[in-house]
């Protein structure tokens with residue numbers, strides 16, 4: 001058994017997606033709650049974020065929101081978080097989300113989600129964290145990005161170990177099973193392991 005309690009979920013802020021994306025966000029939230037985990041997320045009422053977070057709460061988990069003042073001033077903040085942290089800006093917010101979570105799941109999302117996910121992968125690549133990072137590939141949404149990641153490796157912009165930094169889940173249950181069974185690496189990568197090809 002690992003010590004994971006808080007799962008950080010990055011996800012779309014859009015309310016205009018196909019049903020399939022809300023369906024997976026909902027199912028993931030249910031599983032997070034039912035399996036005794038809490039969610040750390042953007043603290044908003046929007047898109048897949050709230051679809052997922054509200055289901056965590058409905059299923060016995062805690063909802064921990066982290067949002068910068070500017071987005072709260074815009075009226076994006078939900079008052080329904082069990083815990084809420086106001087951040088200075090987007091970078092400060094990511095730092096807080098990172099510090100208070102032990103695992104990461106990216107649902108389908110836009111540039112905001114992509115930026116958050118890439119940062120977490122790079123942090124792990126360079127040994128700043130050892131967390132499980134899961135890409136939930138609803139509807140094959142991330143197929144092209146994963147192809148691009150493969151190209152990065154094939155053309156030697158990164159080495160093959162990069163593929164082990166994240167796990168691609170086909171379904172919410174698969175994502176939760178991976179996190180449940182995750183064994184943290186016992187050490188951080190060496191310079192050779194990061195930069196050899």
Ligand code: AMP
Pocket residue numbers: 009010011012013014041042043044046049067071076109110111112113114116
């Ligand atoms: P996007 O994928 O571009 O829709 O951005 C969503 C991601 O960026 C989420 O994982 C959030 O952490 C963050 N984000 C973007 N917009 C908001 C918002 N209005 N409220 C809270 N977080 C947001």
